[in-house]
Amino acid sequence: MASPDHERGSPDRQARPAVRVALEQIAHRRGRKIATxxxxxxxxxxxxxxxxxxxxxxxxxxPCTAG
Structure with missing residues (x-):
């Protein structure tokens, strides 16, 4: 049985590529260390x-005490 962390639709699996893409784009413009x-x-x-x-x-x- 696969653990929940490795499910296809888990948020971690979806977030990593977006972070990787952003890192590579920034690294291309500003350098790898700054991108990190x-x-x-x-x-x-x-x-x-x-x-x-x-x-x-x-x-x-x-509780609301207005009145």
């Missing part, structure tokens, strides 16, 4: 947004 830093910053930004959204979703909502 650009991609790393983009990935960290995405991770930060995901973590902030998850944190906001876990916070209990306070």
């Amino acid at each position: 830093i650009v991609i790393a910053r983009k990935l960290l930004t995405h991770a930060d947004h995901l973590l902030r959204e998850a944190e906001a979703a876990q916070k209990p909502k306070e």
Whole structure:
């Protein structure tokens, strides 16, 4: 039985080619080292947004006391 990480439609499998393409495009324009830093910053930004959204979703909502 194949593990879920290796399923055809998993998000990781779909995201990697897009990241690779972006890396190669930036590397062609600006150089490989700069492209690596650009991609790393983009990935960290995405991770930060995901973590902030998850944190906001876990916070209990306070009842409305207007009135």
